[in-house]
Amino acid sequence: MHDQKEFTMQEFEHVLAQYEPMISHIIRKLNIYRDHVQYRQVGRIALWQAWERFDTEKGDFTPFAYRSIQGAMLDELKRETRFEERFMPVIDDVIIDRLGAEEKREHDGLLEVIGQLEPREKAFIQWSFVEQCSLAECAERAGISVAGVKKRRERMMKRLREMMKVAVP
Numbered sequence: 001m002h003d004q005k006e007f008t009m010q011e012f013e014h015v016l017a018q019y020e021p022m023i024s025h026i027i028r029k030l031n032i033y034r035d036h037v038q039y040r041q042v043g044r045i046a047l048w049q050a051w052e053r054f055d056t057e058k059g060d061f062t063p064f065a066y067r068s069i070q071g072a073m074l075d076e077l078k079r080e081t082r083f084e085e086r087f088m089p090v091i092d093d094v095i096i097d098r099l100g101a102e103e104k105r106e107h108d109g110l111l112e113v114i115g116q117l118e119p120r121e122k123a124f125i126q127w128s129f130v131e132q133c134s135l136a137e138c139a140e141r142a143g144i145s146v147a148g149v150k151k152r153r154e155r156m157m158k159r160l161r162e163m164m165k166v167a168v169p
Contacts, residue, residue: 019065023044030077038076043073046069047065050064050065050069124153125156135149
């Protein structure tokens with residue numbers, strides 16, 4: 001006689017294999033550009049929970065699974081945003097407090113300059129310097145070639161240097 005949980009787990013592994021592309025699709029649709037492993041796991045857990053709760057009398061499983069996975073990922077995004085809103089400004093304040101007067105002026109000038117950049121330039125800064133992505137990863141995220149990323153980076157860095165000369169005399 002088979003253990004019911006073992007049989008159930010084998011069934012779920014089959015379901016998971018079928019729905020992995022849906023999890024990837026939802027990650028892309030929600031424009032999640034970092035922590036893919038974390039969000040993929042959130043999606044898998046949501047799929048498991050949906051599979052456990054699903055009632056065949058109420059319709060097809062696929063739309064139910066989609067809504068469950070998407071909802072779980074949105075909830076995770078909200079939790080992450082709340083955390084960043086609460087704690088990241090404090091971390092920034094601690095760093096700024098440790099800077100000298102000239103460094104603070106340069107920091108403020110840099111923030112002002114970055115605020116003037118286009119959204120795709122800000123995204124590139126996020127990927128390159130904050131998340132420390134490779135040029136290939138940046139190219140994949142931007143949907144362009146590595147050569148295109150290098151050219152954008154070159155133009156952006158030139159523009160940043162010129163803007164910093166004006167912002168921080």
